[in-house]
Amino acid sequence: DAMVIQNPRYQVTQFGKPVTLSCSQTLNHNVMYWYQQKSSQAPKLLFHYYDKDFNNEADTPDNFQSRRPNTSFCFLDIRSPGLGDAAMYLCATSGRGESTEAFFGQGTRLTVV
Amino acid sequence: GQNIDQPTEMTATEGAIVQINCTYQTSGFNGLFWYQQHAGEAPTFLSYNVLDGLEEKGRFSSFLSRSKGYSYLLLKELQMKDSASYLCAVTEHTGRRALTFGSGTRLQVQP
Numbered sequence: 001d002a003m004v005i006q007n008p009r010y011q012v013t014q015f016g017k018p019v020t021l022s023c024s025q026t027l028n029h030n031v032m033y034w035y036q037q038k039s040s041q042a043p044k045l046l047f048h049y050y051d052k053d054f055n056n057e058a059d060t061p062d063n064f065q066s067r068r069p070n071t072s073f074c075f076l077d078i079r080s081p082g083l084g085d086a087a088m089y090l091c092a093t094s095g096r097g098e099s100t101e102a103f104f105g106q107g108t109r110l111t112v113v
Numbered sequence: 114g115q116n117i118d119q120p121t122e123m124t125a126t127e128g129a130i131v132q133i134n135c136t137y138q139t140s141g142f143n144g145l146f147w148y149q150q151h152a153g154e155a156p157t158f159l160s161y162n163v164l165d166g167l168e169e170k171g172r173f174s175s176f177l178s179r180s181k182g183y184s185y186l187l188l189k190e191l192q193m194k195d196s197a198s199y200l201c202a203v204t205e206h207t208g209r210r211a212l213t214f215g216s217g218t219r220l221q222v223q224p
Contacts, residue, residue, distance in 0.1 A: 033211055033212075040216075040217075040219075041216060042117075042200065042214040042215055042216045042217060043156070043200070043214045044214075045211045045212070045213065048211050055211075088153075090155060090156070101146060101158040101161060102146075102158070102212055103158070104155035104156050104157070105155060106154065106155050107154070107155050109153075
């Protein structure tokens, strides 16, 4: 059974048109993360939530926003996608303990046309 | 900040053993993870080390030396399905819980 679910798996959006990616989890984990991964590169952390506390990485562009309305759901909003934002977007969750591993969703591959 | 280095690519033969190395520099080390990622798919957890030594889990083992800032992932009895990228990731004590990943090592297993 899928525990971290991302929708859609593939998203095509127009240059400059706002797009939202969604993530849900059935693990009741406190922490949710959004990573951006471009081809042959490491996943790059954009931001994460510890419960409702939002933590933004210093180099995450303002174009990227996130919402976590409840424990189970988290959204990534890209206000004005550019061609450089085409990537795989990975959502992950982890529990309270610092040694617990992160569980990843299948990812959403975003194409900007 | 953190700096994590891994070889970019490796090739090995089915049935053989391969060792993938990872070196890291970080302030306040709090654990090292290895993940496997097949092309176009999400990373999946393989192992976690926080103390020095070897952790064994089936065909996969992971080693950590905190004093040297060094880890390796050892894959035994290689199978074709082991062809994937292997990502080394570290966490810090700073309260920043998130994983910071290395660029990954792409392993190609040949017949």
